[in-house]
Amino acid sequence: MAAGLEFVPAPLDRSAKFYVAGHRGLVGSAIWRKLQNEGFGNLMGRTSAELDLKNRDDVFAFFSENKPRYVVLAAAKVGGILANNTYPVDFLSDNLRIQVNVLDAAREYGVERLLFLGSSCIYPKFADQPIREESLLTGHLEPTNDAYAIAKIAGIMQIQAIRRQYGLPWISAMPTNLYGPGDNFSLEGSHVLPALIRRYDEAAASGATSVTNWGTGSPRRELLHVDDMAAACLHLLEHYDGSSHVNVGTGSDVTIRDLASIVAGAVAYQGEIEWDSSKPDGTPRKLLDVSKLAATGWTASIGLEEGIRGTVNWYRENSTALRR
Template identity: 60%
Template sequence: MEKNSKVYVAGHRGMVGSAIYRKLQREGFTNLVTRTSAELDLRDQQAVAAFFLAEKPDYVFLAAAKVGGIMANNIYRADFLYENLSIQNNVIHQSYINGVKKLMFLGSSCIYPKLAPQPLKEEYLLTGLLEETNEPYAIAKIAGIKMCDAYRAQYGCNFISAMPTNLYGYNDNYHPQNSHVLPALIRKFDKAKRNGDPTVTIWGSGTPMREFLFADDLAEACYFLMQTYSEPHLINIGTGEDLTIKDLALLIQKVVGFEGELQFDASKPDGTPRKLMDVSKLHALGWKHQIELEEGLKLAYHDYLNNNS
């Protein structure tokens, strides 16, 4: 990518897209193209076709998606499947039609089978059944990976797929019903601290293990891969380190400064027992995360206080 290349960041106002946008700005890119969802509905085939025809971007980061936690994924199953398929179908196909030099498609670690061996290697894709609660989202993302590979095989398109682990950071979603576990816990602990509540109740047993990557680290990895990686299939992006939801809750409790007790509601679903990425492929290319979890939580909590209080 040249500094004057026209780069389209789809989803630039979300947590991932905004991190990629900031990284490109820091690197001196001067020709960045963005559209809000109000300006361009990526589910609208004709609108996306007109946008690509007018703008002719050289490079595309596809970070736009309909996302949410366990509850949102389970309730809005049709929406998650239809909207994500529509977004990626339109952007990937128009990137081919309009001669985009390189596209990066971003997915999620939920693409892997629920009971796949840990840590999750790239080759475990499609070797078993998916986690039921987020199956529609996962199926859409798997279709995106296969679409990038198919356009590469049939048309020679340089379309790559990167699958991040659980993400958190600036511009995260703190919605009471539709957020992921880490931002949901930050919101819960902060609210309990302000209200002087004696306890905070955590969904599930606290035993599932999760890996977390700061979104600005993800942006660094995406930029690195756009410069160095051009292969079919997919590549994992993560830290290669995980912890239990209970330990995560204790760490967030410490960062927020909540002094009450933790309770676990085992009647609520746990989701996948463990989801640790094997990042040896990424490490072998020469990239490793920089921001450790406690440092990242402090940055995320500060951002939450600035934007949600």
């Protein structure tokens, strides 16, 4: 094993170069805000037009020129059930290339601390609940997003391989379903909560008497506000060094049916809520065991109804500029 860096849990250097890959996305923008609020004064971010992370030569050139000390890899091609099920090749190929390029370049140019972000979809469809980190690779994946899941599993494996071969104190975190300011509210690419917010807000504005949602409404989902996720990321960078990825969530969940009711209330929609059981439900339940994270001293602080109200307000203020 090559000589690695000895990591002692401590605050990161607020003056060091810190690259947030994917700083315009839902997670990346929240991490950027958190780092700014915490006094990091040398943040670096590039839009996809400025730096295509799928282009290996360009990624290596960026790291060679800038040599960041810290990196959060939040860049990814993401989407909901429809997008994942329709374009599996894109979700597999694009994410693998992004991850391999950034991680290889970060290792080549001496990044000290790196956090790789994945997703709770890495776990088997019928994993025991709540899902522990050890459930990884113990069963079949949810087929509607297996390509994306495989890409993220590969990222976890690469972080573990880098730790073994090079001794670097790099880590991985797997968030549950995220929501909040900066989310994707497009018709084809959104996840369940932003899709519900857009659907019910438009229904309330038009005076629609009913709204029909996909599936039965019975699946349960754990939802974490993206500002909580950003706080957890910084906490892990400063307090955790282990080969295992770490689940990041709230430790509680809600049915999609109840979630729809909360959203309807937040946008003041008063019509009927209906369900199309001919459409797929997706994974029946995804509740993460967050005991490993809690053992480091961190727990979520933003309540679901509070977070949804804030997200609705953000959506209404920014809807004209969002992806439609």
